[in-house]
Amino acid sequence: MTPIDISGVGASGQKQGEMTHDDTPVRWPDAACNGKPTDWFYPLGYGHDDEHITEMNRLALECCDQCPRRTECRERALAMVDCYGTWGGHTEPELHQMRVARYGGGQ
Numbered sequence: 888m889t890p891i892d893i894s895g896v897g898a899s900g901q902k903q904g905e906m907t908h909d910d911t912p913v914r915w916p917d918a919a920c921n922g923k924p925t926d927w928f929y930p931l932g933y934g935h936d937d938e939h940i941t942e943m944n945r946l947a948l949e950c951c952d953q954c955p956r957r958t959e960c961r962e963r964a965l966a967m968v969d970c971y972g973t974w975g976g977h978t979e980p981e982l983h984q985m986r987v988a989r990y991g992g993g994q
């Protein structure tokens with residue numbers, strides 16, 4: 888899948904409170920994760936042990952802390968039906984909890 892470059896707010900255009908099946912990666916030009924290792928943000932899919940996952944999550948969250956796109960990124964992640972990895976300064980389990988709180992357990 889080729890990342891799309893969007894410089895505006897709103898990622899794929901969905902409004903808060905709507906969910907989407909569009910899981911196309913979004914690449915903001917000023918995102919702090921541009922050029923950083925993918926493994927930092929998607930450690931669970933690589934079959935790593937807990938220690939490695941914790942370290943990758945730490946690196947990803949430090950990166951997100953410096954990112955001007957945290958809010959848009961988190962909203963993009965919460966709107967996706969299937970969302971994996973660290974987005975918007977939140978790990979995958981945190982995003983799952985936030986999604987359940989927002990949309991209910993049926994999502």
Ligand code: SF4
Pocket residue numbers: 915918919920921928950951952954955956957960961973974975976
């Ligand atoms: S908030 Fe984190 S994952 Fe999202 S664009 Fe910024 S650095 Fe990347």
